[in-house]
Amino acid sequence: MAFTLGFHIILASLGVALPAMMLIANYRGLRHDDPDAIALAKRWSKAVAVTFAVGAVTGTVLSFEFGLLWPAFTGRFGQVFGVLFAIEGVFFFLEAIFIAIYIFGWRYLSPWAHFWSGVPVVISGLGGAFSVVAVNAWMNQPQGFSPTSGKVTSVDPWKVIFNPAVPYEVPHMILAAYLVTGFLVASIYAVGMLRGRRDRIHRLGLLIPLTVACIATPIQFAVGDTAARAIAKDQPVKFAAMECVQQTHTHVTEYIFGRCTADGVKGGIGIPGLDSFLVGWSTSTQVTGLDSVPPDERPPANTMLHWAFDTMVGICTALIALGAWFGFVWWRKRDIPQTTWFLRACALSGIASIVALEAGWIVTEVGRQPWIVYRVMRTSDAVTHANGIWITFSLVLAIYAVLGAILIVVLRAMSKRWRSDSGVDDEVPYGPDTDVPPVAAR
Amino acid sequence: MTLANAVAVVLVVGVTMYAVFGGADFGAGLWSLLAGGGESGRRPRALIDWAIGPVWEANHVWLIFVLVVLWTGFPSAFEAIFSTLFIPLSLAAFGIVLRGSGFAFQHSARRPGGQALATTVFGAASVLTPFFLGTVVGAVAGGRVPVGNANGDFVTSWVNPLSLVTGALFVATGAYLASVFLVSDARRAGTPDLERYFSDRALVAAVVTGALAAGGLVALHADARAVFDGLKSDALPLVIVSAVCGVAVLVLLRRGAQRGARVLAAGAVVSVIWGWAVAQHPQILPPSLTVADAAAPSATLKAVLIVFGIAVVVVLPALGLLYTLVQRNLVEETTQPAPPEGSLR
Ligand code: HDD
Ligand code: HEM
Ligand code: HEM
Numbered sequence: 182m183a184f185t186l187g188f189h190i191i192l193a194s195l196g197v198a199l200p201a202m203m204l205i206a207n208y209r210g211l212r213h214d215d216p217d218a219i220a221l222a223k224r225w226s227k228a229v230a231v232t233f234a235v236g237a238v239t240g241t242v243l244s245f246e247f248g249l250l251w252p253a254f255t256g257r258f259g260q261v262f263g264v265l266f267a268i269e270g271v272f273f274f275l276e277a278i279f280i281a282i283y284i285f286g287w288r289y290l291s292p293w294a295h296f297w298s299g300v301p302v303v304i305s306g307l308g309g310a311f312s313v314v315a316v317n318a319w320m321n322q323p324q325g326f327s328p329t330s331g332k333v334t335s336v337d338p339w340k341v342i343f344n345p346a347v348p349y350e351v352p353h354m355i356l357a358a359y360l361v362t363g364f365l366v367a368s369i370y371a372v373g374m375l376r377g378r379r380d381r382i383h384r385l386g387l388l389i390p391l392t393v394a395c396i397a398t399p400i401q402f403a404v405g406d407t408a409a410r411a412i413a414k415d416q417p418v419k420f421a422a423m424e425c426v427q428q429t430h431t432h433v434t435e436y437i438f439g440r441c442t443a444d445g446v447k448g449g450i451g452i453p454g455l456d457s458f459l460v461g462w463s464t465s466t467q468v469t470g471l472d473s474v475p476p477d478e479r480p481p482a483n484t485m486l487h488w489a490f491d492t493m494v495g496i497c498t499a500l501i502a503l504g505a506w507f508g509f510v511w512w513r514k515r516d517i518p519q520t521t522w523f524l525r526a527c528a529l530s531g532i533a534s535i536v537a538l539e540a541g542w543i544v545t546e547v548g549r550q551p552w553i554v555y556r557v558m559r560t561s562d563a564v565t566h567a568n569g570i571w572i573t574f575s576l577v578l579a580i581y582a583v584l585g586a587i588l589i590v591v592l593r594a595m596s597k598r599w600r601s602d603s604g605v606d607d608e609v610p611y612g613p614d615t616d617v618p619p620v621a622a623r
Numbered sequence: 624m625t626l627a628n629a630v631a632v633v634l635v636v637g638v639t640m641y642a643v644f645g646g647a648d649f650g651a652g653l654w655s656l657l658a659g660g661g662e663s664g665r666r667p668r669a670l671i672d673w674a675i676g677p678v679w680e681a682n683h684v685w686l687i688f689v690l691v692v693l694w695t696g697f698p699s700a701f702e703a704i705f706s707t708l709f710i711p712l713s714l715a716a717f718g719i720v721l722r723g724s725g726f727a728f729q730h731s732a733r734r735p736g737g738q739a740l741a742t743t744v745f746g747a748a749s750v751l752t753p754f755f756l757g758t759v760v761g762a763v764a765g766g767r768v769p770v771g772n773a774n775g776d777f778v779t780s781w782v783n784p785l786s787l788v789t790g791a792l793f794v795a796t797g798a799y800l801a802s803v804f805l806v807s808d809a810r811r812a813g814t815p816d817l818e819r820y821f822s823d824r825a826l827v828a829a830v831v832t833g834a835l836a837a838g839g840l841v842a843l844h845a846d847a848r849a850v851f852d853g854l855k856s857d858a859l860p861l862v863i864v865s866a867v868c869g870v871a872v873l874v875l876l877r878r879g880a881q882r883g884a885r886v887l888a889a890g891a892v893v894s895v896i897w898g899w900a901v902a903q904h905p906q907i908l909p910p911s912l913t914v915a916d917a918a919a920p921s922a923t924l925k926a927v928l929i930v931f932g933i934a935v936v937v938v939l940p941a942l943g944l945l946y947t948l949v950q951r952n953l954v955e956e957t958t959q960p961a962p963p964e965g966s967l968r
Contacts, residue, residue: 237683238723244690245716248705253772255694256702260919263695264926270691271934274684278941282948301941336919338926576713580720587724 183546185243187539188581192236193313194538197306197355198362199229200280202390204299209389211292217382221389223287225366227595229302230284235588237277242577254553254563257333261326262316264338269312276305307355314354317545318346322415323554330557345415349408350545356401357541361534363394364500368531369596371524388517391527394534395504402497406459413460416555417469419548422480423490424456429470433457438491441483480550489540489547496537503530626925627918630696631907633931635900637692641685642896643800643889646793648683650801651675652722652749653794654824655742668742670817674808686719696927697917699770700907704759707768707775711755718752721745750794757793761786764899765847766909785842792835796892799828803872803888822876825884829873836895849909853902861898865891 203225210219244266247255279301286295319325325340326333370386413420420426425441426433435456439449454464471479480486503526510518517523553560624632651671658664658671694701705712725745758781762768767780780786802825809817843851854862868891875884905913918924 234723238720241683241687241719241723242716244687245705245712247694248690248701249709249713249716252702252706255705256698256772259694259698259701260696260923263691263698263919264923264930266691267695267927267930270684270688271930271938273687274934274938275941277684278938278945281945286948334920336923338922576717577720580717584720584724 184578185239185246185581188585189239189243190538190542191535192232192239194358194361195232196236197310197358199225199232200299200302200306202362202366202393203229204303205389207296207299211296217385220382221386226284228592229280231591233280235584251563254558258554260333261336261341262319265312265316265342269309272305272309272312276302276309310355310358311351314351315342315347318350319344320554321549322346323557349404349411353404353408356397356404357538360394360397360401361538363390363397364534365531366390367394368528371527375524375528384517391507395507398497398500398504402501405497410460418471418474418479421469421471422483422486422548423544425483425487426468426470428472429467431457431465431467433468435459438488441487478551480548482547486544486547489543493537493540496533500530500534626921627914630924630927631914634689634692634696635897637685637689639893639896641689643892645683645685646753646797647800647804648675649749649753650797652746653798654801656746667817667820670805670809670812670814674805692927696919696924697907698919700912700917702772703768703770703908704763706773707780708759708762710777711758711781715752715755718748722748722752753793753797754790757790758786761789763908764850764903768908770908770912785846788835788839788842792839795828795832795835799832800888800892802828803884807885825876829869833869850902854898858898858901861894861901865894865898
């Protein structure tokens with residue numbers, strides 16, 4: 182499950198944010214009569230089609246996994262969180278329909294009608310992300326059902342949907358999607374520019390997504406910081422594991438990296454009092470430690486958790502610095518910094534933001550262990566009793582490896598063909614075919 | 624109607640939509656496999672790609688819809704089905720992944736070898752997925768899925784005559800629907816040769832499907848007496864409607880009629896599904912778990928119905944728009960197949 186989700190989340194992020202990039206380019210193209218921007222919108226719409234197709238497939242597998250791997254979890258709480266997936270279904274349905282109309286409508290719809298057919302895609306992407314992440318938020322802060330042990334007999338859907346973790350988890354994930362997509366797309370064009378292709382399409386292809394991502398990054402920092410403080414209060418054990426706090430006390434040292442052991446952090450850079458300060462704006466704030474719960478209620482792999490958290494924060498900080506560089510040069514010269522170092526940094530930013538994305542999920546998910554529903558149901562009580570499930574699981578793993586490889590090959594082949602642009606657009610899955618004779622004229 | 628029954632109706636609506644639209648997609652995959660390689664297979668396959676490209680993504684979501692309504696509305700039934708029947712369900716999920724990648728990549732594969740492989744994978748997965756889903760339905764109807772976490776037999780629950788016949792019936796039904804739909808698509812594309820091609824195949828598929836349905840009745844009689852009796856009593860009108868529709872389609876196809884065949888073919892399938900639902904009611908998992916027992920608390924059921932209502936108001940018009948645009952050739956992806964050589968068009 183973790184593996185399939187980790188894979189799906191990358192596609193899902195692209196699915197949420199790539200349509201927005203595509204529409205921005207489309208809008209620019211129509212408003213300013215800019216054929217380069219239209220060309221970019223067209224290319225990105227093909228990438229949307231491919232990622233959406235693969236996203237739909239991996240997402241279907243996920244819904245099977247809810248039954249195949251966690252029947253007892255879904256059997257007991259499906260009636261609680263399921264409504265959110267039903268809402269998600271509506272959004273995905275709309276997304277699939279309007280993506281089809283947008284992709285296949287390039288040729289025959291009027292330009293503005295075509296543009297507007299893309300807007301529901303962006304909106305339903307946001308709605309879909311809300312509903313799914315709200316499920317995860319509910320697993321972190323379960324409420325809205327009773328009794329808390331045994332068969333659930335009453336449910337309050339509003340309390341489930343708007344659980345206390347939603348206000349920070351949902352915006353954090355949506356921003357992450359925009360940030361990952363922005364840096365990823367920008368990094369592809371940065372690589373192209375490093376290889377000497379400095380035409381206008383490449384510069385525009387770098388500029389649009391990079392701007393979106395650089396706006397999202399500082400906001401992400403603020404939201405993540407809020408999330409950390411909320412977790413210190415609502416899920417103190419997760420916070421303690423993230424920060425390697427063994428005993429509950431005040432004036433807690435903040436460690437950057439280092440190894441977590443039962444008697445404190447070994448190595449790493451320690452800043453005395455900072456952890457307490459970050460939690461409550463004062464070094465005398467008390468921070469709950471792992472000793473507040475018995476050992477069998479503490480998350481595993483503390484060092485990894487701690488590193489995952491520090492990696493996410495570190496990458497976010499580095500990305501903010503990149504944005505500041507970009508913003509400064511833009512302010513002075515109205516242009517992208519043309520130095521090789523800037524392009525190299527952009528080229529790395531895509532991978533870096535994906536690493537941050539996965540690291541964040543590790544913090545959330547591993548930090549919640551041993552609970553699948555925080556303080557209500559243990560992961561070990563949720564699993565299927567069917568043995569042999571690992572065979573199918575390895576099957577899925579193998580398939581995903583193939584799927585991932587093929588996805589990359591196809592996207593690369595597409596970009597290679599665009600580069601050798603012969604004027605004839607290539608055939609891609611669900612892609613608009615520009616060399617088709619107009620059928621309407623028959 | 625109780626809330627639980629209303630949600631059960633929503634569930635069956637989802638199953639129906641998936642069977643008709645998703646089923647036709649699977650069937651198209653079967654025909655694309657059977658069309659064979661080389662020049663002769665190229666034209667029918669081109670028509671298939673052209674016809675299902677824009678819609679299959681949306682068709683596919685019905686399956687997810689069914690899963691989500693099942694686990695939200697009737698979680699204990701979901702738990703029992705997915706834990707006991709994990710083998711056919713894993714294989715179906717596997718088939719879905721293969722099918723999606725096969726279809727998506729058969730266009731982008733450059734070399735003919737890669738293309739042929741992708742097409743074969745797409746076709747084979749289009750047969751296996753509905754087959755395994757069918758065995759699951761057969762297992763449920765046959766009362767082989769006890770309540771709880773993996774309390775049934777992992778093998779005999781779905782490897783038995785009723786399940787196997789149901790699996791085959793699912794495959795045949797998809798092929799039947801697909802061929803009837805493709806006859807109209809061929810007409811829309813202006814390719815009379817393909818119209819004949821698929822109309823011949825539709826006749827064969829109709830006969831095979833009818834025979835399998837009869838076989839299914841025999842298996843039900845032997846294995847799931849309660850459902851069989853339901854079909855004989857409460858659900859009898861629906862069974863009759865289905866049979867009448869099926870025969871009418873045969874007649875229309877023989878006479879090369881321009882319209883009506885698609886609707887009637889879908890009608891035959893829809894009435895069988897509703898017949899099964901009526902016959903099995905009030906059980907959701909025969910022999911002992913009823914719809915009412917399995918149902919979630921009422922607030923959840925209400926929420927599901929509200930979301931479904933919103934979906935009807937919002938999604939159906941959008942879906943209608945998509946199908947209309949497709950039917951008017953305003954959206955399309957792969958090249959429309961050319962008229963046959965020497966035609967005057
Ligand atoms: C591109 C990605 C990205 C970046 C740059 C950041 N995050 Fe993040 N973070 C995520 C991507 C992410 C995520 C993968 O999307 C998570 C996992 C669950 C979620 O909702 O967001 C997450 C979770 C997550 C959590 C756990 C939430 C929970 O368990 O409920 C905390 C405390 C933070 N983040 C804090 C931060 C801070 C303080 C950051 C910056 C300084 C930061 N994140 C940057
Ligand atoms: C809505 C979103 C999500 C839901 C509902 C969800 C659900 C679950 C469930 C049920 C478990 C417990 C079972 C287990 O240990 O594997 C789990 C654990 C886990 N999940 Fe998620 N997950 C979500 C998102 C993600 C994402 C996007 C990732 C990506 C990296 C992820 C990574 C993990 C990991 C690594 C574990 C294992 C923790 C451990 O056992 O130590 N999850 N999640
Ligand atoms: C944080 C977690 C998740 C996010 C943000 C997310 C988001 C998305 C998005 C945006 C798509 C559209 C496909 C694309 O554009 O690539 C998608 C597809 C899908 N996701 Fe997820 N997803 C998440 C986790 C899950 C989980 C846990 C499930 C399990 C039930 C799931 C089920 C699906 C399904 C069934 C689809 C296909 C829908 C379609 O065909 O339109 N997702 N997801």
